[in-house]
Amino acid sequence: MIFLTLLFSTFREAIAKKIFLGFFAIATIIILVFLFLINVDSIEGMVDMMEFSGEEGVKQLVIGFEVAMINISYLLIITFCFISVSSFIPSMLEKGNIDLLLSKPVSRTKIILAKFLGGVLLIFLSLCYLIGSVWLILSLKSGFWHFPFLYSILWLTLSFAVIYALIILVGLVSQSTILSIIISFFLVFIVCPILYVREEAIFSLVSNSAVQFVINFLYNVLPKPSDINKITMNMITGEPVKTYMPVFTSLLFMLAALSVSIFYFKKKDY
Amino acid sequence: MNVITTKNLSKEYSSKSFSKEKILALNNFSFEVESGEIFGILGPNGAGKTTLIKILLGITHRTSGEVKIFDREISDESYKKKTGYLPENHKFPNYLTGEQVLNFFGKLSGMNSIDVKKKSEEYLKLVDMEKWKNTKIKKYSKGMLQRLGLAQSILNNPELIFLDEPTDGVDPIGRKEIRDILNNLKKEGKTIFLNSHLLSEVELICDRVAILNKGTLVKSGRVEDITALSNNYKFNTSKIEEKTLNSLLSNHKATINGSNEFSYNTGSVEELNKLIDFLRQNNVMIHSIVREKDTLENMFINLIESQN
Numbered sequence: 001m002i003f004l005t006l007l008f009s010t011f012r013e014a015i016a017k018k019i020f021l022g023f024f025a026i027a028t029i030i031i032l033v034f035l036f037l038i039n040v041d042s043i044e045g046m047v048d049m050m051e052f053s054g055e056e057g058v059k060q061l062v063i064g065f066e067v068a069m070i071n072i073s074y075l076l077i078i079t080f081c082f083i084s085v086s087s088f089i090p091s092m093l094e095k096g097n098i099d100l101l102l103s104k105p106v107s108r109t110k111i112i113l114a115k116f117l118g119g120v121l122l123i124f125l126s127l128c129y130l131i132g133s134v135w136l137i138l139s140l141k142s143g144f145w146h147f148p149f150l151y152s153i154l155w156l157t158l159s160f161a162v163i164y165a166l167i168i169l170v171g172l173v174s175q176s177t178i179l180s181i182i183i184s185f186f187l188v189f190i191v192c193p194i195l196y197v198r199e200e201a202i203f204s205l206v207s208n209s210a211v212q213f214v215i216n217f218l219y220n221v222l223p224k225p226s227d228i229n230k231i232t233m234n235m236i237t238g239e240p241v242k243t244y245m246p247v248f249t250s251l252l253f254m255l256a257a258l259s260v261s262i263f264y265f266k267k268k269d270y
Numbered sequence: 271m272n273v274i275t276t277k278n279l280s281k282e283y284s285s286k287s288f289s290k291e292k293i294l295a296l297n298n299f300s301f302e303v304e305s306g307e308i309f310g311i312l313g314p315n316g317a318g319k320t321t322l323i324k325i326l327l328g329i330t331h332r333t334s335g336e337v338k339i340f341d342r343e344i345s346d347e348s349y350k351k352k353t354g355y356l357p358e359n360h361k362f363p364n365y366l367t368g369e370q371v372l373n374f375f376g377k378l379s380g381m382n383s384i385d386v387k388k389k390s391e392e393y394l395k396l397v398d399m400e401k402w403k404n405t406k407i408k409k410y411s412k413g414m415l416q417r418l419g420l421a422q423s424i425l426n427n428p429e430l431i432f433l434d435e436p437t438d439g440v441d442p443i444g445r446k447e448i449r450d451i452l453n454n455l456k457k458e459g460k461t462i463f464l465n466s467h468l469l470s471e472v473e474l475i476c477d478r479v480a481i482l483n484k485g486t487l488v489k490s491g492r493v494e495d496i497t498a499l500s501n502n503y504k505f506n507t508s509k510i511e512e513k514t515l516n517s518l519l520s521n522h523k524a525t526i527n528g529s530n531e532f533s534y535n536t537g538s539v540e541e542l543n544k545l546i547d548f549l550r551q552n553n554v555m556i557h558s559i560v561r562e563k564d565t566l567e568n569m570f571i572n573l574i575e576s577q578n
Contacts, residue, residue: 005377009363016365096361100422103327103357103432104378105350269283269330
């Protein structure tokens with residue numbers, strides 16, 4: 001009961017901050033644009049042409065739409081969701097608020113877990129709305145019910161959860177929303193993409209084995225949203241997934257970040 | 271029965287992050303609060319009062335010493351189900367309405383939805399906030415937030431209530447209403463732990479007080495015991511002639527407050543009686559002689575100044 005109260009308070013806070021309303025508004029616009037697009041004559045003509053060229057043609061067109069959708073969702077998550085959830089912990093830690101929360105019979109571990117699960121659940125539901133709607137529209141229109149596209153909801157949620165665990169840790173230590181946003185954006189937009197293409201982009205220029213070791217170490221330790229995004233794409237397009245290692249190491253990173261957050265929160269005086 | 275017991279409670283803070291320099295917020299603080307009393311904690315700013323409350327509620331960790339609430343070590347958090355807390359400058363989520371605030375914190379205290387709803391209505395009425403219950407609290411004044419905070423602190427029917435500056439920002443009528451609520455809670459057998467800068471208020475409602483200075487307990491006891499009688503006597507008489515008044519002023523060093531009122535300071539009963547004889551000889555009718563008491567505020571200021 002207490003845990004659920006905390007979980008729903010995270011939902012309520014997100015809605016009150018209106019950023020998620022922005023997410024829903026944009027998601028709705030995207031869904032409507034999709035609905036409009038697949039009904040305009042030129043696209044209808046393209047579908048007809050693909051149908052004429054056989055079932056494979058329709059599949060390719062649907063998958064093309066889905067890949068575009070995943071890229072849009074990925075950007076939406078980063079811009080809207082990260083900004084929104086970055087303030088959850090710093091606002092919870094504000095003087096007068098944290099005192100009251102900690103005076104209640106609820107453990108500090110539960111508070112952190114509720115904040116984490118609340119945020120993750122929120123993103124999951126938002127993605128269900130956006131991707132689920134687009135999937136339904138595409139499937140009804142094309143008659144091609146492509147379920148791997150639906151699974152991308154889980155993969156995108158996982159990508160978010162891994163970074164969100166880090167946002168929680170940064171928020172607890174720094175009590176700063178801005179710093180949480182900067183670090184998560186820096187990681188997702190700069191560090192992870194560079195590490196993802198480290199062999200082509202860095203190792204071809206730097207042959208020093210010590211530098212290569214450090215870069216490989218960072219790659220293995222840090223979360224890998226770019227890799228997870230690639231795995232998601234492969235699953236949608238039907239290409240083989242070479243390794244699930246990035247998923248496991250990202251999960252380990254998430255667990256480590258959460259554990260350190262809980263340990264720090266338990267020891268801290270407010 | 272003791273509701274709160276601390277033994278040699280100490281708390282050290284680092285003066286800055288990563289600094290080895292320590293600040294002693296509480297120094298071997300030992301005290302007890304009995305069941306059913308209103309206990310006041312007094313002290314200048316930075317004396318360690320809020321730190322003490324935060325340690326008792328598990329918000330801040332102690333450095334050393336023992337703390338027991340309801341006869342249990344505070345590491346067992348179950349005692350919090352029987353406590354209520356109104357922090358100083360509390361901050362409720364401002365997107366909630368008054369009723370939603372009580373609903374949220376009531377459920378966090380372990381109450382079920384039915385009890386929360388029933389008690390919310392009852393206590394919103396008690397603190398005169400019923401008509402504002404559906405208004406978002408960002409529109410509330412400081413006094414309204416304080417009233418809501420008080421309702422929140424007693425919602426779960428706690429046996430022990432911690433109040434940190436409960437009348438802060440409340441007008442005099444509201445303060446009187448809060449005092450009445452606290453007295454009624456005391457009649458119900460609740461124990462109240464009060465931190466307030468308004469010493470006149472503490473004097474009015476507290477049974478016992480403890481005075482903290484620089485983290486150390488400097489005095490504790492019943493309010494009437496620590497506000498001792500002064501050597502000042504206040505006389506109320508019939509109209510005194512000018513010649514007699516002058517004599518009172520020059521020979522007896524009295525402080526004249528009017529033609530029928532003056533104060534006389536003496537530690538000797540004989541001198542007091544000599545003054546009474548003098549007044550009778552000069553045909554002055556004595557209506558009353560009152561030995562004045564030191565106020566808690568005077569005692570507090572004198573004590574802290576002598577310490578510093």
